Amino acid sequence: MTRAVLSLGSNLGDRAAHLRAALAGLGDLVMAVSGVYETPSWGGPGPDGRESPPYLNAVVLAVDAGDDPYAWLTRARELERVAGRDRDPSWRYAPRTLDVDVITVWTADGAPVVSDDPDLVLPHPRVHERAFVLRPWLDIQPYAELPGHGWVYDLVRAEPVAADLPNVRPCADLSLES
Ligand SMILES: Nc1ncnc2c1ncn2[C@@H]1O[C@H](COP(=O)(O)OP(=O)(O)OP(=O)(O)O)[C@@H](O)[C@H]1O
């Protein structure tokens, strides 16, 4: 058995519909879903100076009966494929219909999986800098700990995340829970 925290993001097309479809795709694996937040695009403009539009973001806690952490990556890529995500070789953080990142994975005994395989780095190597993940994560796990970085509630109060926090805006009118 493994548990995982996944980040869902969309800034292209019907953003809420893409998040809902991802959640539906995860189906019975989902244990808890955060609120939906509108967040400025993280990662800067494209090579031509074009800005990436704001995202809708949410975070999910999910559980899988199998033991393989890579199953989460496979699922994430499949959800992105179904959402029609295109990759733009000239712009790493180009707008996308759906982005699913594997944030952290725990084994059945509660130990965090640590991996430096470039195909699946765990915990996700940039999440400690990302208010758009850390803030929604607190909705579903107020005592969440990011392996190697400490309590999530401390991370959101320290720089560089604290400066971004006011721009992570709850969308009270949008819910992913049915
Ligand atoms: N924890 C992880 N979650 C998702 N993808 C990962 C992870 N660790 C490594 N990768 C690899 O990162 C590669 C790029 O993934 P992707 O294009 O979704 O990145 P991104 O979401 O645009 O950027 P970022 O990695 O900064 O979130 C993929 O080939 C994937 O195998």
Ligand SMILES: Nc1nc2c(c(=O)[nH]1)N=C(CO)CN2
């Ligand atoms: N606001 C926001 N910015 C991003 C996001 C995201 O989900 N939300 N995902 C990225 C690649 O993982 C890059 N930048």
